[in-house]
Amino acid sequence: MEGFLKQFLVSSYxxxxxxxxxxxxxxxxxxxxxxxxxxxxxxxxxxxLLPFLLLEYLENL
Structure with a gap:
C-alpha cells in the first residue's frame, strides 16, 4: 500500500x-x-516555496 501511495503522489505531482x-x-x-x-x-x-517543500516531504516518505 505504501508503494502505491508513493507512486500516486509522485505521478500526480x-x-x-x-x-x-x-x-x-x-x-x-x-x-x-x-x-x-x-x-x-x-x-x-x-x-x-511551500508547495515545493510539502511535496518533497511527501515524496521522501
Missing part, C-alpha cells in the same frame, strides 16, 4: 502542486495574512 497552492492562497486571503506580506513574498510562498 502537478495536481498536488496546484491543489496546495490554491489552498495556501485561500488560507492567506481568509486569514488576512496577505495584508502583512508584499506581493512578491505572497507569490513566492504560495506558488514556489
Amino acid at each position: 502537478f495536481f498536488w502542486y496546484a491543489l496546495i497552492s490554491a489552498g495556501l492562497w485561500w488560507l492567506l486571503i481568509r486569514k488576512r495574512v496577505f495584508l502583512k506580506l508584499n506581493w512578491g513574498a505572497q507569490w513566492f510562498l504560495i506558488f514556489i
